[in-house]
Amino acid sequence: MSRYRTIALFGKQDSELVAEALGELHDYLIQRGITVLVDDAFCSVAGLARDCAEIATIRQRAEVAIVVGGDGTLLAAARKLDAAEVPLVGINLGRLGFMTDIARADMLGAIDRLLAGEFTADRRMRxxxxxxxxxxxxxxxxxxxxxxxxxxxxxxxxxxxxxxxxxxxxxxxxxxxxxxxxxxxxxxxxxxxxxxxxxxxxxxxxxxxxxxxxxxxxxxxxxxxxxxxxxxxxxxxxxxxxxxxxxxxxxxxxxxxxxSQHPLTLLHPPSYSYFAMLREKLHWSATPHR
The missing domain is CATH 2.60.200.30 (Probable inorganic polyphosphate/atp-NAD kinase; domain 2)
Structure with a gap:
């Protein structure tokens, strides 16, 4: 049984790769019996339009939001959600991905673990x-x-x-x-x-x-x-x-x-490590000396 019943989807606009990933994610969640609310910026995208919702509805109903893109896309989604207490999960299709920490190739497997309640919460000050x-x-x-x-x-x-x-x-x-x-x-x-x-x-x-x-x-x-x-x-x-x-x-x-009295919550997969992320994104030496 899924931990979440209603999930919102956000993504970088004007990107075919993002639209493709959102469509795959949308269909996968629907098959799992999840109610999906898609950011209405994608109301013209075939397969997503029927589940597009205004941001006021997403703020009120979504239990978690999945963002497909890069860190800038996640920041934009956080700005749209404003003070609403909706946790964010990031699928990285950008460059660095300091906060969007799930690779595109791992997307569906990570979503299974999210729905199983295996992700950990990381509250970030604003x-x-x-x-x-x-x-x-x-x-x-x-x-x-x-x-x-x-x-x-x-x-x-x-x-x-x-x-x-x-x-x-x-x-x-x-x-x-x-x-x-x-x-x-x-x-x-x-x-x-x-x-x-x-x-x-x-x-x-x-x-x-x-x-x-x-x-x-x-x-x-x-x-x-x-x-x-x-x-x-x-x-x-x-x-x-x-x-x-x-x-x-x-x-x-x-x-x-x-x-702010309204921190933002990021949800990370079980394998997430902040220091491992720094090593990868900043190209620090990854091999300790023995």
Whole structure:
């Protein structure tokens, strides 16, 4: 008997490989007696259209969501689900696949183990993002990986006044600042020489981008801290969330970042190992010396 009765399917759009995998997965779940809700982005795909559902229905009814694509597709699905407590399973058809950890060739076997209840839950913190302008909230969203405040399209630096729990840290003159969760520590923050945080670490990484100074270093703070980034002087900027959602900020705007009360749950197969994943994706030496 399956542990789940209703499963949602998400995938990368405009990809024949993803549509093919979704169709195979859809038919397999139907044969197992599962009610399938397909992201309505695939309402024009033959074989999937009849089970397409609006996101409000998926948020309310789905017990688990399976995402076919890469990490960006999983981030997009998480954004659509918003604060709904729907766990995600990732089938990797992307490049790196830090969070989509099931290979396409193993898809159906892994789904059998998912339905048997053999997967383990991995709760990932998210950031709640608010932008205040003259004390009024003008933007709010959630971010799973990171929030980047940068110079936008203009080829110059910006200045950010950085505060942690209302205590002044410094004024940063740089291309911008990355505020990363442990999940996002292996994404954009990694390319900016930020620290890798094991997902269970209750921390937030502040990683300056091309700082105009030799001593601005990444710093990890407790995930209970509230971070404020204020654009100072006449510098406008842009707030990017998970590389998929952005807001054009004005000089004087304050970007407030706190740990969300709505973490995201990833479900991993029994063989999953975070350190093995790092070795594979980052091409670290895989053979220990004896």
């Amino acid at each position: 950031l709640e993002v608010r932008v205040l302008r003259d004390g009024t909230e003008v933007f709010r969203t959630l971010a799973l990986n990171e929030v980047v405040v940068n110079k936008g399209d203009l080829g110059r630096m910006i200045e950010l006044e950085v505060r942690v729990d209302e205590e002044f840290l410094y004024v940063l003159r740089a291309d911008g600042m990355i505020v990363a969760t442990p999940s996002g520590s292996t994404a954009y923050a990694l390319s900016a020489n930020g620290p890798i945080l094991q997902p269970a670490v209750p921390g937030i990484a502040l990683v300056p981008l091309c700082a105009h100074g030799l001593t601005y270093r990444p710093i990890t703070i407790a995930d209970s801290c509230a971070v404020e980034l204020r654009l100072v002087h006449s510098y406008d900027g842009r707030v990017h969330c998970d590389g998929q959602n952005f807001f054009d900020a004005k000089a004087g705007d304050c970007v407030q970042l706190t740990r």
